[in-house]
Amino acid sequence: MPEIASTWMRGGTSKCWVFDRADLAAVGRPLDDVLPRLFGSPDPRQVDGVGGGTSTTSKAVILSPADDGDADVSYTFAQVGTDQAVVDWGSNCGNCSSVAGLYAVRRGWVEPRDGTTTVRVRNTNTGQLIVLEVPTPGGVPDERGTAWIPGVPFPGVPVRMWFVDPAGRTTGKLFPTGAHIDEVPDGGGTLPVTIVDAGAPLVVVAARSVGLAGDESPAEIDAWPGLADRLDALRRHAAVAIGLADSPGSAERAVPKLALVAEPHDDRSDLAVRMLSMGRAHPALAITGSVGLTLAARTPGTVIDRLAGTASGAELRLATPAGTVTTRTGEHEGRLAVAVTRTTRRLAEATLVLPEAESPQETLVTSGEPRHDDHSAPEEVAVR
Amino acid sequence: MPEIASTWMRGGTSKCWVFDRADLAAVGRPLDDVLPRLFGSPDPRQVDGVGGGTSTTSKAVILSPADDGDADVSYTFAQVGTDQAVVDWGSNCGNCSSVAGLYAVRRGWVEPRDGTTTVRVRNTNTGQLIVLEVPTPGGVPDERGTAWIPGVPFPGVPVRMWFVDPAGRTTGKLFPTGAHIDEVPDGGGTLPVTIVDAGAPLVVVAARSVGLAGDESPAEIDAWPGLADRLDALRRHAAVAIGLADSPGSAERAVPKLALVAEPHDDRSDLAVRMLSMGRAHPALAITGSVGLTLAARTPGTVIDRLAGTASGAELRLATPAGTVTTRTGEHEGRLAVAVTRTTRRLAEATLVLPEAESPQETLVTSGEPRHDDHSAPEEVAVR
Numbered sequence: 001m002p003e004i005a006s007t008w009m010r011g012g013t014s015k016c017w018v019f020d021r022a023d024l025a026a027v028g029r030p031l032d033d034v035l036p037r038l039f040g041s042p043d044p045r046q047v048d049g050v051g052g053g054t055s056t057t058s059k060a061v062i063l064s065p066a067d068d069g070d071a072d073v074s075y076t077f078a079q080v081g082t083d084q085a086v087v088d089w090g091s092n093c094g095n096c097s098s099v100a101g102l103y104a105v106r107r108g109w110v111e112p113r114d115g116t117t118t119v120r121v122r123n124t125n126t127g128q129l130i131v132l133e134v135p136t137p138g139g140v141p142d143e144r145g146t147a148w149i150p151g152v153p154f155p156g157v158p159v160r161m162w163f164v165d166p167a168g169r170t171t172g173k174l175f176p177t178g179a180h181i182d183e184v185p186d187g188g189g190t191l192p193v194t195i196v197d198a199g200a201p202l203v204v205v206a207a208r209s210v211g212l213a214g215d216e217s218p219a220e221i222d223a224w225p226g227l228a229d230r231l232d233a234l235r236r237h238a239a240v241a242i243g244l245a246d247s248p249g250s251a252e253r254a255v256p257k258l259a260l261v262a263e264p265h266d267d268r269s270d271l272a273v274r275m276l277s278m279g280r281a282h283p284a285l286a287i288t289g290s291v292g293l294t295l296a297a298r299t300p301g302t303v304i305d306r307l308a309g310t311a312s313g314a315e316l317r318l319a320t321p322a323g324t325v326t327t328r329t330g331e332h333e334g335r336l337a338v339a340v341t342r343t344t345r346r347l348a349e350a351t352l353v354l355p356e357a358e359s360p361q362e363t364l365v366t367s368g369e370p371r372h373d374d375h376s377a378p379e380e381v382a383v384r
Numbered sequence: 385m386p387e388i389a390s391t392w393m394r395g396g397t398s399k400c401w402v403f404d405r406a407d408l409a410a411v412g413r414p415l416d417d418v419l420p421r422l423f424g425s426p427d428p429r430q431v432d433g434v435g436g437g438t439s440t441t442s443k444a445v446i447l448s449p450a451d452d453g454d455a456d457v458s459y460t461f462a463q464v465g466t467d468q469a470v471v472d473w474g475s476n477c478g479n480c481s482s483v484a485g486l487y488a489v490r491r492g493w494v495e496p497r498d499g500t501t502t503v504r505v506r507n508t509n510t511g512q513l514i515v516l517e518v519p520t521p522g523g524v525p526d527e528r529g530t531a532w533i534p535g536v537p538f539p540g541v542p543v544r545m546w547f548v549d550p551a552g553r554t555t556g557k558l559f560p561t562g563a564h565i566d567e568v569p570d571g572g573g574t575l576p577v578t579i580v581d582a583g584a585p586l587v588v589v590a591a592r593s594v595g596l597a598g599d600e601s602p603a604e605i606d607a608w609p610g611l612a613d614r615l616d617a618l619r620r621h622a623a624v625a626i627g628l629a630d631s632p633g634s635a636e637r638a639v640p641k642l643a644l645v646a647e648p649h650d651d652r653s654d655l656a657v658r659m660l661s662m663g664r665a666h667p668a669l670a671i672t673g674s675v676g677l678t679l680a681a682r683t684p685g686t687v688i689d690r691l692a693g694t695a696s697g698a699e700l701r702l703a704t705p706a707g708t709v710t711t712r713t714g715e716h717e718g719r720l721a722v723a724v725t726r727t728t729r730r731l732a733e734a735t736l737v738l739p740e741a742e743s744p745q746e747t748l749v750t751s752g753e754p755r756h757d758d759h760s761a762p763e764e765v766a767v768r
Contacts (some may be wrong), residue, residue: 001527004732010432040538044669045441048394048538050731052436054429143385144740154424154432154739281431347434349387350734355538356528 002027003351007103008050012095012342013151013322015057015286017050017352018103021064021074027354035060035078036085038352044083050352051080055278058082061096065109071122073104078331079254079278090201091254092123094287098159098342103233105141112136114154126200131162131332141355147343150323151284156343163291165335168199170255172199172370176242180301184241187233194302195238198293199336201256203238204303205231207274218281218321221260221274228279231258235276253278257289263307269319271297271308280358282324293318293337363365386411387735388422391487391518396726397535397668397706398480399441401434402487402734405458419444420469422736428467434736438610439662445480449493450462453602454513455506455726463638463662475584475638475678476507478671482543482726485516486617488523495632496520510553510584515716519756531727534707535668547675548584549719554639558582560626564685568625571617578686579622582722583642583675586623588687589615592656598646599654602665602705605644605658612663615642619660637662647691653703655681655692656673668706675722677702678711 004027007018008340018036027034036042039058051058060078068074077096101119104110110119122129135142135157147158167174176197183190184203194204207214208209211226221227235258236248245251262272275282275289297304297311297368306309316327328339388411391402411418421428422431423442435442442675444462458722461480463472485503494503501520508514519526519541530739531542541581551558560581567574567588578588591598594611599607605611616765618644646656648739659666659673681688681695712723 006732008434008734013431014433043537045438047399047441048536048540048729050392053438053441057429057431057437108525143737152432153427156432310499345432345739346737347432348390348734348736350392350732352732353527353730355729 001356003352004354006352007346008350009099009103010156010345010346010347011061011099012149012287012344013056014059014093014095015052016059016061016093016096016099018061018099020107021062021076026063027076029357031078032087033357034354035080035087038354042083042085046082048190051082053082055079055082055280056095056283059093059096061099063100063103066122067319068122071120072110072354073100073119073121074124075100075121075130076124081198081266084262088252088254089125090252090280090287092125092128094161094199094290094340095342097121097123097130098132098161098285098344099161101134102141102143102157102344102346105134106138112139112141114139128166128199129164131164131337133160143346145343145345147272149341150320150325154345156345158341158343161287161337162330162332162337162339163199164332165339166291166338167295167336168197169199170201170244171197171242172358174295175299176201180299181303182241184234185237186224186230188230188267191234191236192303193238194296194304195242195256195325196292196302197242198295199288200286201244202289202292203235203256204256204293204296205234205260206257206303207260207262207272208306210260212260212262212274214260214274215265216274217281218274221281231276232279234258257286259289259293260265261293261304261307264319266319269324270311271304271316272319274321281321285318285320285325287340287342290318290325290327290340294329298329348358385740386738388738390734390736391730391733392734393483393487393502394536394540394729395445395483395688396480396671396728397440398443398477398479399436399731400445400477400480400483400591402445402447402483404491405460407444408446415627416471417675417741418738422738425465425766426467428468430466430488435466437466439664440479443477443480443668445483447484447487450506452506455504456494457484457503457505458508459484459505460508472636472638472764473509474636476509477726478545478572478583478674479726481505481507481514481671482516482545482728484543485518485543486525486527486728488519488732489520495526496523498523503746506656512553512583513548513549515548515721517544527730529727529729530624533615533725533727534704536727538729540729542725542727544725545671546714546716546721546722546723547583548716548721550675551679552581553583553721554585555581555626555627556641558679559683560585564683565687568618568627569621571615575618576687577618577622578680578688579640580676580680581624581626582679583672584624584670585639586673586676587619587626587642588677588680589642589644590687590691591616591644591646591656594644596644596646598658602658602659602734604669605665607650615660616663616679618642628674639669643673643677645677645688648703653701653708655688655694655700656703657667657704665705669702669704669709671724671726673710674702674709674724678713678722682713714726736765
């Protein structure tokens with residue numbers, strides 16, 4: 001049976017299996033089959049594979065040296081389904097993006113400098129250029145991470161990520177409908193939302209417009225009567241409005257993302273955010289979504305502007321269920337860029353055992369001759 | 385940073401990190417610290433470690449060649465807490481027990497035979513001898529598993545496990561109170577239960593005595609109003625009754641286990657079972673608990689006998705939430721033995737990265753010099 005090399009890394013608040021593209025290509029089977037089988041899908045528990053049984057722990061990162069003038073590393077993100085044996089290739093994961101720099105330096109794909117090494121990563125799902133700053137004191141990657149971020153109870157290596165020129169990567173425009181606020185159906189009436197495309201397409205909704213204060217816990221949001229259906233309808237209608245789906249029913253689960261926002265509840269943040277991911281409340285923050293929030297916050301007339309005023313400083317402090325995450329707006333080589341710092345940690349080096357593709361036939365066989373003093377028939381085990 | 389070799393294996397419906405005892409000893413730090421840190425505890429998501437964020441996926445198996453005349457392999461089971469950084473050494477896990485045979489043969493600790501290789505395993509948590517039958521056609525372990533068990537949506541290598549002379553391993557007696565039925569407090573009144581010690585101490589309760597039919601799903605049981613507290617009180621009072629705890633408050637979470645039982649709902653099983661594990665409904669069956677159920681079912685006057693009659697055949701078919709699991713009663717070298725078949729699969733070979741022990745001090749440092757054209761202060765990251 002083939003065994004496939006992989007590095008297990010935490011990236012921000014996600015866990016990601018990181019593959020060298022060449023190692024996966026050598027398997028010679030479609031990745032849409034190989035990744036779900038390695039991860040143990042379909043199975044909400046993923047008990048027969050390396051997935052973690054949740055959307056934030058069922059993720060793959062596929063890397064190779066880039067042949068792209070702007071980038072050092074080519075990065076493809078795969079969201080591996082849990083209860084379904086499907087791979088969603090339609091979006092990037094900002095948390096997982098943070099692992100590419102340390103991996104590339106360790107693999108020798110990028111020459112480390114003394115101090116901080118800049119690794120330029122091209123995400124192939126979205127075309128997004130992401131510039132990572134990896135600590136390399138003395139020209140060596142320092143894995144003794146001592147930095148902390150909200151939502152992770154252990155320290156890691158701090159990596160600042162710049163999303164360069166992020167506007168309109170999916171739809172061609174920062175505000176794909178042309179408006180800063182649209183009225184979008186939610187299955188009953190309509191709600192005012194801002195649809196922004198930066199990092200990932202994102203639907204921004206005022207928490208109070210669905211009866212929330214914006215400081216609820218993820219568990220409270222998931223349990224809120226009728227809320228999940230209403231927000232999913234809103235998300236699907238928004239997908240149609242910006243040309244990502246022909247009908248609400250055919251919209252993807254992963255994009256657009258959705259954020260509930262509210263005025264800050266204290267003076268340590270500029271905006272309260274509750275993000276939804278794959279239909280459930282995110283324990284912290286979908287980082288790609290924070291890029292769109294940052295640019296929407298800087299634009300007059302958006303849902304965020306109406307709640308909290310137009311953001312004008314370089315920093316935007318987002319209050320998430322796990323704590324405050326700060327984004328920074330700046331420039332990279334003359335282009336607008338939004339930065340977020342994540343921590344990352346290498347959890348394990350591994351080779352993953354890939355079973356043969358299965359025959360669907362079902363038969364019954366015995367599980368070997370009985371070797372003890374029972375005189376009944378050999379136990380039967382179902383085999384298909 | 386030390387990197388520790390480990391094999392990730394599915395054992396039945398559990399996932400287990402399997403260690404060579406010598407590799408863990410070489411780390412030179414207490415296992416009660418090392419295992420939670422490797423697994424990412426305390427953290428219900430275990431996002432910074434190799435644990436799966438649930439009780440059935442946060443388990444370690446520690447193996448070495450045995451110096452015990454009866455056994456080939458010494459096996460210690462560690463239940464690693466998720467939300468707490470603690471290791472429970474007080475019980476065995478039957479599902480995880482099944483991985484020891486394939487591991488030992490692959491490591492060369494047991495000479496394989498043509499056909500089936502018998503591997504004798506001593507569980508050090510309970511003293512229990514477990515005899516495993518591992519398929520080794522042509523004298524080679526066959527990892528192309530094609531057998532299926534309830535609760536696992538993929539095939540694996542079938543391993544029959546015999547629990548040899550299992551009665552009274554923890555308390556010295558099969559029925560530690562001396563009675564086949566006891567009235568035990570449940571926080572309000574009392575309930576009739578059978579307390580049996582075989583495989584693991586187990587409290588057996590008729591589902592109907594707590595208002596259930598015994599065919600409920602794990603989610604329904606977890607959501608049943610007041611049930612979890614009532615059964616936990618029952619379990620804790622039973623722990624005191626058999627000398628495992630001085631008071632209900634000091635009883636462990638892992639033992640005794642608890643099973644709700646009911647008359648079968650169809651003719652494909654002899655007994656319906658809903659097991660609880662660490663306070664939550666088990667998705668399938670705690671295998672150690674099935675040993676006690678089997679011996680209680682064969683004893684007149686127990687809760688099971690009153691529901692379903694005394695079991696007299698070699699086989700007992702247990703209807704679990706995931707499907708039917710059959711136990712078998714026989715003998716091993718003249719001693720009573722109860723067998724269950726599990727499937728196992730090797731998921732990955734790995735080295736796990738163990739961070740240094742952390743200093744609890746909290747300070748603020750910058751995450752490196754800004755390398756882009758923003759002129760604001762470097763971003764601050766909390767470090768403690």
